[in-house]
Amino acid sequence: MKNILILGMGKVGTLIGVLLQKHFSVTGLDIKKPHYNYPLDFALIEGDVSDEAFMRKNMKNFDAVVSALPFFLNKKIAELALELNIHYFDLTEDVSTTQYIREISRQAQAVFAPQCGLAPGFIGIVGASLCQPFSKIRDIELRVGALPRHPNGLLAYSFTWSPEGVINEYINDAEAIHNGVRKQVTSLDGLEYINIEGKEFEAFTTSGGLGTMCETYEGKVDTLNYKTIRYPGHCKLMRFLIQELILKNEKETLTRILENAKPPVKEDVVYVYAVVEGWQDEKLLRSEFYRAYLPKEIAGRTWRAISWTTAASVASVVEMVANGQLPQKGFIKQEEIDLDGFRRTENGRLFE
Known part of the structure; x- marks a missing residue:
């Protein structure tokens, strides 16, 4: 896992990119570029995630996708990840969305890890x-x-x-x-x-x-x-x-x-x-x-507690998959993730 696409450049999505860029080549995607008045050190793509042809064209260039989108947009992203055989991570709390992702992941040769935020997560x-x-x-x-x-x-x-x-x-x-x-x-x-x-x-x-x-x-x-x-x-x-x-x-x-x-x-x-x-x-x-x-200072900026705890949670799981600490394909339950291994990741250490 080298190239990661992050969907949704709100506060959490942006921070996920900041945290992961230390170890991966990161690209962010949103319908408009972030309005924050500070520079980001990773590439940005403007586009509509509901445009299936556009998303297929862009997602195929990546090894993994991390969705920081609202839960109701995640089913289609997961379907494309399955089609393109790339790892999928999200933050959804929605039960029906997760059930759907779990069902389609039975065919997957890549990792499907939804619910990687705080709760669930x-x-x-x-x-x-x-x-x-x-x-x-x-x-x-x-x-x-x-x-x-x-x-x-x-x-x-x-x-x-x-x-x-x-x-x-x-x-x-x-x-x-x-x-x-x-x-x-x-x-x-x-x-x-x-x-x-x-x-x-x-x-x-x-x-x-x-x-x-x-x-x-x-x-x-x-x-x-x-x-x-x-x-x-x-x-x-x-x-x-x-x-x-x-x-x-x-x-x-x-x-x-x-x-x-x-x-x-x-x-x-x-x-x-x-x-x-x-x-x-x-x-x-x-x-x-x-x-x-x-709130915690990360990369020279202070981030709200909810932003950094959520972003660091999913970033740690991404690290664990990349490091071979978790299965390399199929659906991953959060309760199957080892807390000590989570804490040993660079982003997991933020929780200490």
Whole structure:
């Protein structure tokens, strides 16, 4: 793997290029060149990713494609990657998109690794790592939150990444294992309060965060769930908008309202919290992982926590495939990725 095409030159896509250009020949592609007022050290192509002929012509020149596009654009990109026999990586949280990519990857002679962001992605790698010392597992509880450090207003939130992606997670049903049974549960349910280092948060069910983990751990655990961390009060207001005002049927309107009301902030924080309970040597024990990631300076610029954690996650998986640490073809589950190997990559070390 030498030549990599990155689709979507937003903040995350641009940073993926910055991180990968140390080891690969990188080209970025977007419908318009980035509007940032600083130079990039990799090539850029302007073009419409929905133009199949244009994409086929350009993608054939690369060994791998990394999609930082909205989830609804990824199916066609994955189809072209299969046709052209090139490695495919993305950040999607959308369950149906991932299921489709997994199905077509059965024919692949290259790697297909969707869901390489934070959740799904890094949180699944962490959760699986916590499970390893246990002979029998009872509970796996995974929590992630990307939040403003200094919240204001009743929503106490800022859209530091795709509003479409956030709304998709809030509306679609989520998968979980409860009382040993794999099932679908309603997003925005399961509200709980958690205390992290003296700070109070709420967490509630959202779609997509577990990736393929329910399939992997079905029959092995009593409880497996994923919840999104927010400041207290957020869930109640989102229920009001989505369920009572029935804006779940007006996604474009809801997106426009929230983008206008809660624009991105520079000072954000990403919380990653995982808990596994089970038995070691016939003793019931609890293992925890907690980190709070803040904005970080990379390549002379300061990047939001959500941007660099997401970009570094997928960049680390790309490194592991290139280094032969992961299978060289077929579908890769995030929970199959070794956390220590992830941390040993150049981009994985950013998480330390």
